[in-house]
Amino acid sequence: MKIMVPLLIVFIGGMLMTFQYYIDIPLLNNIYKGVLDWHMVIAVFALVIAVKSLIERQWKNFRQKTEHPVYPLTTLISFFAVVLLGIFFGLKQGSPVNFIYNNFLVPLQATIFSLLAFYISSAAYRAFRAKNFSSTVLLIAAMIVVMGRIPLGDLIATWTTISISGKDFAILDFPGWTRWILTVPNVGIKRAFIFGITLGIVSTSLKVILGIERGWLK
Amino acid sequence: MVEIITLILMLFVLSFLMGDNPFFKFTERLIVGISAGYGFLKLFDDGFIKKFWIPLFQEGQYWVIIPGLLGMMFFFTFSKRWNFLAKYPLAFLLGTGVGLEIGPRIETSILRQINATAVNFSGMSAGQVINYIIILIALLTTMYYFLFVLRRDRPAEKLIANIGIFFMMLGFGASFGYTIMGRISLLIEVINIFFEKITSIF
Numbered sequence: 243m244k245i246m247v248p249l250l251i252v253f254i255g256g257m258l259m260t261f262q263y264y265i266d267i268p269l270l271n272n273i274y275k276g277v278l279d280w281h282m283v284i285a286v287f288a289l290v291i292a293v294k295s296l297i298e299r300q301w302k303n304f305r306q307k308t309e310h311p312v313y314p315l316t317t318l319i320s321f322f323a324v325v326l327l328g329i330f331f332g333l334k335q336g337s338p339v340n341f342i343y344n345n346f347l348v349p350l351q352a353t354i355f356s357l358l359a360f361y362i363s364s365a366a367y368r369a370f371r372a373k374n375f376s377s378t379v380l381l382i383a384a385m386i387v388v389m390g391r392i393p394l395g396d397l398i399a400t401w402t403t404i405s406i407s408g409k410d411f412a413i414l415d416f417p418g419w420t421r422w423i424l425t426v427p428n429v430g431i432k433r434a435f436i437f438g439i440t441l442g443i444v445s446t447s448l449k450v451i452l453g454i455e456r457g458w459l460k
Numbered sequence: 461m462v463e464i465i466t467l468i469l470m471l472f473v474l475s476f477l478m479g480d481n482p483f484f485k486f487t488e489r490l491i492v493g494i495s496a497g498y499g500f501l502k503l504f505d506d507g508f509i510k511k512f513w514i515p516l517f518q519e520g521q522y523w524v525i526i527p528g529l530l531g532m533m534f535f536f537t538f539s540k541r542w543n544f545l546a547k548y549p550l551a552f553l554l555g556t557g558v559g560l561e562i563g564p565r566i567e568t569s570i571l572r573q574i575n576a577t578a579v580n581f582s583g584m585s586a587g588q589v590i591n592y593i594i595i596l597i598a599l600l601t602t603m604y605y606f607l608f609v610l611r612r613d614r615p616a617e618k619l620i621a622n623i624g625i626f627f628m629m630l631g632f633g634a635s636f637g638y639t640i641m642g643r644i645s646l647l648i649e650v651i652n653i654f655f656e657k658i659t660s661i662f
Contacts, residue, residue, distance in 0.1 A: 244544040251548060252555030259559025263567075277556050280527035282507035284549050287531030289503050296496055310482070313489045320493025321500075328501035339501060345462050346469065347494050350487065352650050353473040359647035360477060362640050369636070376629045383633025384640070391641040423634045426591045430598025431631035433573050438606060440569035447558035458554060459547060 249453045256451030296321070383423055390420025467657045470650070598627040 262270035300314035327338040372378040389395040395416035402413040449455035472483040512528055515521040536545040581589050605624035612621050
């Protein structure tokens with residue numbers, strides 16, 4: 243009961259969903275559509291547990307004073323405020339929750355992500371050093387792409403354009419080089435990685451379906 | 461008023477550049493609370509109301525009781541004696557979830573990629589042929605580099621692996637440069653929003 247039933251559910255569910263992709267039978271197609279809806283319904287109940295965990299954790303921090311009480315209180319108050327506003331006024335356009343989303347959440351999340359610009363620049367300063375051949379290639383590729391994506395790159399391409407037998411040719415064509423790097427060698431290595439990642443995902447999925455991988459049962 | 465509050469909160473977030481501080485921590489927790497609340501409401505609306513409540517009580521689709529009951533089995537997590545029952549909905553999500561992945565993954569990430577790599581050169585210009593050959597060499601040498609079961613003792617084998625490294629460095633550099641530019645564009649956008657809010661206040 244404790245091991246066999248979950249393994250059986252995983253096996254049947256996994257096999258059905260795998261076969262429905264390859265076999266065009268109306269019954270399997272209907273099961274597929276139903277399963278997508280079931281996922282949403284089941285996920286809501288899992289979310290209740292996640293919310294309980296969040297509230298418990300914040301309340302514990304508040305009670306035990308592991309950090310300044312303002313922080314857990316901020317999380318709890320903002321969470322309940324949004325949930326209550328959503329329950330009473332809904333989520334539609336113009337509702338208070340929609341207002342909070344557009345005026346606070348979107349700009350603040352964008353600001354947090356923009357902080358990464360500083361840290362990624364600092365990482366680039368350390369990574370882009372021509373210590374050996376490989377790192378020099380990395381540096382040159384990155385510099386070409388950076389130059390190719392800024393207006394200065396376009397300007398340099400225009401300034402260095404010469405005409406050879408009636409055809410325009412840019413000596414320092416950073417935008418063109420960027421396009422070539424991103425669409426030719428980059429595509430090749432990305433495909434190699436995609437093959438590796440996909441084979442890993444498929445083999446792990448098969449291990450789960452066949453009950454070889456049971457880590458999730460612990 | 462709202463503009464001023466947003467502006468102050470944006471400043472609090474940017475204050476992290478000077479190090480972790482109470483203003484950033486406060487804003488961070490505020491974002492966590494609002495995000496969690498919004499995420500909960502969204503899933504509650506999309507999953508519970510639209511897929512469970514309305515079909516069950518307004519459309520008379522009683523079969524939705526099954527996923528409802530299956531979902532409720534998650535609550536057995538709180539029981540020491542019956543907590544094994546909470547694995548049943550997890551098994552359903554996991555089994556069907558991985559089953560749903562296999563087919564489309566093989567189709568899009570392996571078969572279509574092979575199809576896009578193994579192209580017919582007829583009717584192509586010399587430049588296009590060279591580009592496809594470079595893609596093929598980059599693909600094969602990168603894959604060769606990651607075949608750890610093969611020994612790379614002979615000079616020719618080392619050379620193939622080194623070509624793979626060369627292409628990977630080219631790709632990593634390009635991806636890193638692209639990411640840097642993406643982040644800087646976002647920063648510029650945020651700075652624009654920041655100044656727009658300042659001008660709208662004054």
